[in-house]
Amino acid sequence: MSRPASLPLAHLDAMTDERGLFEHCRFDVPRPEHGYCLDDAARALIVLMREPSDTPVTRRLIEVCFRLVDRAVVGDGRVHNRMSPTGEWTDDAGLGDWWGRALWALGFVAAHGRETTLRDRALAAFRRAGSARSVHVRALAFAALGAAEVCLVQPDDPNARAILRDAAAVLAVDGPSAPWQWPEPRLRYANASLAEALLAAGTTLDDERLLDRGLAMLRFLLDIETRDGHLSVTGVEGRGPGERDVQFDQQPIEVAAIADACSRAYDLTADPIWRDHVGVAWAWFEGDNDSGARLFDADTGAGYDGLTAGGRNENRGAESTLAALGTYQQARRTGVLDRVSP
Known part of the structure; x- marks a missing residue:
């Protein structure tokens, strides 16, 4: 099996500009014309939070991806998913799977972010998104994974525990x-x-x-x-x-x-x-x-x-x-x- 000494991030880095992570490539060449989606930024944050190395590349990627996820959460807890190449949201904020992925990523950052300010911002955004509730099974599952991370650092957080109970009621049927x-x-x-x-x-x-x-x-x-x-x-x-x-x-x-x-x-x-x-x-x-x-x-x-x-x-x-x-x-x-x- 191939075993790189550290997580190779060259392709991920090449796919990320100042706004976000491009969704698509043609072979290994990014396709900026297709824009960005929150799903990918959320996935990236989880991978980056798991990585122990703190390098200029990981710091840049975390900053870009977190900024996109944080910005995607609107006041009533709904979340945007699609962003144009010029940085405008192209969809109505909603509660699909991307809502759950946003909560998963925000919970991960709230628990594992390297800086207090970043952890606090992530927890605030988690609570904002967690005030809403999706009816979709998979969205609730993703949200529950984020809620469990929040409970590692805020064991009695009422919003996180409510999400876990709601997800369990749907999943364990x-x-x-x-x-x-x-x-x-x-x-x-x-x-x-x-x-x-x-x-x-x-x-x-x-x-x-x-x-x-x-x-x-x-x-x-x-x-x-x-x-x-x-x-x-x-x-x-x-x-x-x-x-x-x-x-x-x-x-x-x-x-x-x-x-x-x-x-x-x-x-x-x-x-x-x-x-x-x-x-x-x-x-x-x-x-x-x-x-x-x-x-x-x-x-x-x-x-x-x-x-x-x-x-x-x-x-x-x-x-x-x-x-x-x-x-x-x-x-x-x-x-x-x-x-x-x-």
Whole structure:
């Protein structure tokens, strides 16, 4: 497996100007004409907050991405997602998945920001966005992950705890004996984040039932998305009961969510099976997947935009790059990389 000494950020840095992180690339060349989205800035903040190194590049990226996320949250808690190349919002503020991603990122910065001023600004923006509530399952799951981070530093924060309770009520709807152990009729994308949100809620709210439910959901997902020892994740069309064939296009965000959830499960249980699953997630980027294609450039840190039956999508956009970088971080943190030869 490729093991860069530190997180390679050259591609991410090249994709970021003074306004934000460009959403798309043509191969490895940024496409400024497509503008920016909050989703990517939020994902970037989480990856950057995890990284222990404090360099001019990480500081610049954090400042740019935080400024975009903070600015996106309007007074009533709704959040913008789309920004034009000239810096104007092109959408109405809303409560879709991006609202949850904003809360996730703001919670992470509130808990792990290096400067007091940054942490305070993030907490204020979290509380502003957290005053609203989305009806979407995935948005609530993302928000819950941010709320759990806030509770690390503000254990009794009423807004964060309310978000965790609201998310748990939606996510933990089926019993462990149900044939389809999932709160949605079909798997979609970033599915493991739903299970991880229950693990976070169970830990923060001290609720063993939620922990058990989150672990059961994660096992259920891995059973569906593992084939012959490697990940064979749900494609862009989604997957419902009884649909077990190989699917394409497979998206890196699905694999990154699995790495995050399994890393949290390993922290909570110390069961090495979860660490092994983090390793399987990283191996997917290294080519142990349904097409045998590598989806990570260890020199630049670029991630490729999905797995097709014929190989990889050669474009290297923000979402896929951050998915690869985040998965590498989890593999490094859990010791997976120390257990394999270079």
